[in-house]
Ligand SMILES: N[C@@H](CCCCNC(=O)[C@H]1CCC=N1)C(=O)O
């Protein structure tokens with residue numbers, strides 16, 4: 426899985442505000458309203474304990490401080506524990522955390538100690554970015570293109586199928602493709618017989634996965650993926666609303682999903 430870098434996390438809240446304006450323009454709702462619609466929750470007085478974790482590649486600069494900024498942005502109280510790992514976990518509980526946020530290199534969880542709900546970043550990210558794509562207000566189509574069927578893409582495709590959208594998907598990994606066809610009933614998108622989609626959810630760690638044959642002149646592309654899925658020339662040529670942000674939107678969904 427692609428690990429964030431401290432550079433990915435620079436200027437996070439400015440990037441979020443820019444993306445939130447695009448989301449409002451393209452869907453009629455802001456990210457907090459969409460999270461509320463998806464999870465049926467609203468931020469309350471819950472306290473979030475953020476525990477740095479040193480396993481694997483270790484602590485990522487700006488990661489814990491970004492989680493604190495995100496927690497506060499959505500109206501929750503938060504704190505980062507002084508120590509990492511088990512000592513930090515103990516501190517978080519001792520300091521009255523209702524929700525624990527912590528991540529190793531494979532799983533990033535939000536765990537609400539009061540109601541037992543637990544959420545992962547990869548599922549919540551897939552759900553919320555695919556939800557954003559599906560709410561594009563400048564189309565009456567029910568067709569959505571999902572590019573990438575890894576842990577994030579599969580979660581998004583599953584969410585869209587549950588919501589009754591016509592999901593076309595593509596992934597170079599035939600095992601991932603067959604799994605999604607068998608388990609979700611997605612249709613394989615065939616670049617040889619292109620359809621032009623007005624709603625695209627992309628979740629791959631590769632650049633330029635979106636080509637001209639895939640998108641309508643006016644479309645919404647929603648992706649947590651780094652680097653950008655859209656070639657620059659397409660962004661210039663077409664009227665594309667691009668929602669692309671590396672962490673905040675996924676973490677917001679995690680918090681709303683455990684409240
Ligand atoms: N153990 C580190 C955090 C490691 C996070 C790795 N996971 C990612 O980079 C995923 C999560 C969202 C996007 N990629 C720390 O506590 O500082």
Ligand SMILES: [Mg+2]
Nearest residue numbers: 671672674675
């Ligand atoms: Mg995100």
